[in-house]
Amino acid sequence: MKKKVILYRAIADDLLQILKEQFEVKYHLFASEMTPEFYKDLESAEGLIGNKLSIDRTLLKKAPNLKIVTNISAGYDNLDLNALAERGIMATNTPDVLTDTVADTMFGLILSTARRIPELHNYVRSGQWNEKNIGEELFGVDVHHKTLGIIGMGRIGTAVAEIAHYGFKMDILYNNRSNNAFADEKLHAKNVSLNHLLGESDFVLVLVPLSDSTYKLIGESEFNLMKKSAIFINGSRGEVVDEQALISSLKNKEILAAGLDVYEKEPISKDSPLLSLDNVVTLPHVGSATRDTRYQMAKLAVKNLIMGLNGEVPPSLINREVLTHQGK
Numbered sequence: 001m002k003k004k005v006i007l008y009r010a011i012a013d014d015l016l017q018i019l020k021e022q023f024e025v026k027y028h029l030f031a032s033e034m035t036p037e038f039y040k041d042l043e044s045a046e047g048l049i050g051n052k053l054s055i056d057r058t059l060l061k062k063a064p065n066l067k068i069v070t071n072i073s074a075g076y077d078n079l080d081l082n083a084l085a086e087r088g089i090m091a092t093n094t095p096d097v098l099t100d101t102v103a104d105t106m107f108g109l110i111l112s113t114a115r116r117i118p119e120l121h122n123y124v125r126s127g128q129w130n131e132k133n134i135g136e137e138l139f140g141v142d143v144h145h146k147t148l149g150i151i152g153m154g155r156i157g158t159a160v161a162e163i164a165h166y167g168f169k170m171d172i173l174y175n176n177r178s179n180n181a182f183a184d185e186k187l188h189a190k191n192v193s194l195n196h197l198l199g200e201s202d203f204v205l206v207l208v209p210l211s212d213s214t215y216k217l218i219g220e221s222e223f224n225l226m227k228k229s230a231i232f233i234n235g236s237r238g239e240v241v242d243e244q245a246l247i248s249s250l251k252n253k254e255i256l257a258a259g260l261d262v263y264e265k266e267p268i269s270k271d272s273p274l275l276s277l278d279n280v281v282t283l284p285h286v287g288s289a290t291r292d293t294r295y296q297m298a299k300l301a302v303k304n305l306i307m308g309l310n311g312e313v314p315p316s317l318i319n320r321e322v323l324t325h326q327g328k
């Protein structure tokens with residue numbers, strides 16, 4: 001009998017076909033609430049594949065046969081790793097295949113905020129471009145040769161730093177708990193304290209995973225340390241930033257601008273002040289959202305699931321300690 005797996009995000013037909021050859025696939029695409037049918041399938045499911053679903057103790061109690069959770073995302077803050085470890089359930093994510101695409105998006109936000117591209121696009125479209133030369137009040141700021149501070153110099157942080165160093169001749173500061181030898185040696189980057197980075201950077205980019213130690217890492221006192229001319233970019237998770245403090249800093253012109261891909265609440269509330277400030281560029285959490293990259297992420301997740309349920313070690317296993325639990 002085929003093992004049962006639950007798929008809760010749309011994937012390409014050929015990948016779905018591969019899954020169906022191996023498993024009995026139950027497809028549950030929920031908009032907000034999980035359905036009774038989902039919980040019924042969960043009782044006998046051995047694998048879960050999708051993203052953003054919160055996998056906590058309450059859900060795991062209803063999944064007595066679960067062996068593996070395969071996230072179709074690099075971040076895995078939706079997973080309670082302690083609860084998974086207690087049950088010896090494997091967890092996997094999809095790093096690397098999305099790194100360059102997310103780095104491109106982050107650089108898009110850096111350029112869009114600095115050169116005010118969405119604002120000027122709206123200015124032209126709405127018929128306000130009446131003089132040959134626009135006024136100084138619409139000028140942007142330079143990106144090249146400025147200082148970029150990266151909080152979380154991991155895979156994506158390093159890819160952004162490469163673009164910044166080679167393409168824009170920027171100086172790079174970063175804050176990480178461990179040194180990044182490649183960034184230090186090849187990109188002349190410096191691992192500095194968070195406060196030092198905040199005070200010295202022209203662009204502050206957040207790319208740490210959300211965890212207990214990064215929850216609201218950037219709040220009022222951190223915004224106060226930034227230059228008045230600083231541009232703040234968040235590509236990690238909304239909860240890493242105190243959004244009210246960000247809104248106050250932007251309104252009070254304590255920082256120049258912000259470029260955001262992620263928010264405390266997603267989708268963002270339609271009445272959020274972030275949507276009416278001219279000095280904010282907003283994206284709907286699309287760091288990795290190109291056709292090619294989303295395909296590669298799903299492909300890797302499918303591979304993780306197949307290998308995990310066939311007794312092999314999945315390539316992007318997050319919690320290796322469960323292998324001892326399983327006697328591997």
Ligand SMILES: NC(=O)C1=CN([C@@H]2O[C@H](COP(=O)(O)OP(=O)(O)OC[C@H]3O[C@@H](n4cnc5c(N)ncnc54)[C@H](OP(=O)(O)O)[C@@H]3O)[C@@H](O)[C@H]2O)C=CC1
Binds near residue numbers: 178
């Ligand atoms: N917007 C989007 O669409 C996307 C967002 N993401 C987000 O980006 C995050 C990073 O992805 P990726 O680069 O692949 O992950 P990595 O694990 O490669 O990098 C994370 C880095 O953060 C550092 N870090 C962790 N905790 C702290 C801390 N408390 N203080 C300072 N640095 C810390 C780690 O280094 P060290 O442990 O040495 O401190 C590591 O270098 C994901 O977790 C996800 O939240 C990812 C993909 C797409």
Ligand SMILES: O=CC(=O)O
Binds near residue numbers: 072074075076287288
């Ligand atoms: O936010 C997206 C991810 O892959 O993590």
